[in-house]
Amino acid sequence: EVLITNPNGGAIALVTTSRLVFSSSNRIINNSYIENLLPVGGSVPTIGEALRLAKNAIPQNANNRKFTLLGDPCTRLAIPKYSIHTVAINGNPPGSYDTLKALSEVTIQAEVRDENDMLLTSFNGIAIPSVFDKVSDLSTRANDPDADIFTYQAQQSLLFKGQSSVNNGQFTFSFIVPKDINYAIGEGKLSYYASPNTGIMDAAGHDQSVIIGGTSVNPIIDNEGPQVDVFMNDASFQFGGLTDANPTLYVKLRDESGLNTVGNGIGHDIIGTLDNNTQAQFVLNDFFKSALDSFTQGEVNYPLNNLEDGRHSIRVRAWDVSNNSGEGYTEFVVVSAPQLAIEHLLNAPNPVMNSTSFLFEFNNPGEAAALEARIEIFNAYGERVQTLVYPLSPLEGYRVAPGELTWDGRDASGAELAKGTYLYRLQIIGSDGRKAEACEKLVLLR
Structure with missing residues (x-):
């Protein structure tokens, strides 16, 4: 019943039992149901009609009354047309x-x-x-001592x-x-x-x-392993950047002869290792997705969950079809919600001629749409000359996109500021009053 009532997943229907059943009789009704659910040629019956046909085909089977359908009997399997x-x-x-x-x-x-x-x-x-x-x-x-x-x-x-x-x-x-x-x-x-x-x-x-x-009598010659680039969430991630406690490991892979994602050879899987713990490695083969119209590159998206706050490392090893290996590595810092944190604040270009974009990472991208970014700019005398306020857009990764937070080099009145060095302070402010801040310098040229 949990599979049917689970609001976050589960099954669309179950053919299941209402009392004790035995494997020999189970095999008979299971085979009959599959034969009627997936007929060779002709139209596909509903899942309820298939169960009726399956039971009628084996009227003497002891399990007929013990198997029932939980789900919509009018549902049909989505078999390609x-x-x-x-x-x-x-x-x-x-x-x-x-x-x-x-x-x-x-x-x-x-x-x-x-x-x-x-x-x-x-x-x-x-x-x-x-x-x-x-x-x-x-x-x-x-596995059981007396099992055949x-x-x-x-x-x-x-x-x-x-x-x-x-x-x-x-x-x-x-x-x-x-x-x-x-x-x-x-x-x-x-x-x-x-x-x-x-x-x-x-x-x-x-x-x-x-x-x-x-x-092959003319096998391909490849002595170099694949290129493995490791990020968190997306390719904008910077080494040592911030994440929340549930980031997605994102890996880009490339090799001229193709990537070995099958793991038929011992030790040739795509393997991830978190915090150098070789006893808790995870196989990434099933999470690999080949690039469209290319066998030489692809990517992995693998969810990580419930990581402890603090600095972590992750290492990914992959193999090509010639059994050459390659490795990628990155580090990241987990700062779990509800605390907000900012890292890698910078502006580009710097020095600034006409305009610049402010870039930074923070630890809770899922909350971005409910946050406000405030940037205050100060001159060499400590006087605040401009205050910029931006609502943040939803993020796919942990880094604000270039061009989202920009400044044209003018003060609060719209006048062009003199060239020189300026200090700016970024604040991320939540609707509940939580905030984080960081400071950096920029040089303005005219």
Whole structure:
């Protein structure tokens, strides 16, 4: 029930039990429900109708009365309407694909088709292609002392996941096959999903005829690791800057041969380490998002939570498809709300000729729209010559954007000030009276 009633997440519906059930009977009704919920061809039933059909298909099953639906029975799964098909791999049409070999560059063309299997030229949007290695044999861990080990198969070794622009129903993407593949020759899988720029009619498809294995006779040569740039929230963050207790780790990655985000090789994951604590590292592979129409760069957005006040460090290590590593590092200071704090106050340009922008970081960007920035400017005699008041705009990061707080070098009466050195004081003031302040100098030239 908590999954249904949770206001901040959960499930849209549950097929669940009202009393004790056993695994053997569960398997029978689960299989029947999946078969009726996801029919091969034809229309997709509602989740309530699928459960009715599933129970009627196995009338003697002991669990029929014990399983019930919590949720709207008229809901249908959002199964894509259109299909996606591979057109060519390295210029070769279906039926004559080249084997995808480790460290070889691959270019794949695909297209979106309508219900009549015709190219859908009106479809424009973004496709997310994924390339999987061969099926693997896996086993359960037998965590309980008397548990049996169950062997099963899964196709989960992801070799590449990218983003590609779909124009007039067609898209193309390229990548370099990682060194960390299973070198045995066998069937891999291409999986596609595409969403339109406008509307809700999406598309999906897969291709299991692609062959993967072996090593390229002309492998790419790359001996340099990826470039890894580490920030907090966005790329405007400065080393040692302020954050609140729940910042987002933002990492920009780039490598000419592509980034290894699959972690098939031991130790080749994208790893984050907070405060040099190697016992509490976190894997960032699933948070990597490839840049649009490029396999050489991408970014990671990873939420951090409930950090203690004070100075912290974070280190990120990543690998390219040739198994070269690269590392990025930054430090930041957590000042949790409700306290306000300012760091890295400056103005640019400085010296000032005609106008300048004031830049700074503060620790609570989510509260920016409720804050006011006040800048007082003093001459060499300590006389206040100008007071500037700005309402702050909502921020994505912790740093005020250039051009938001500006000054034209004039005093309160509008007259141009004489050249010289001036002191300015910034105050951030909350509606509840909380404030923080910092001071700096600027030079005015005429």
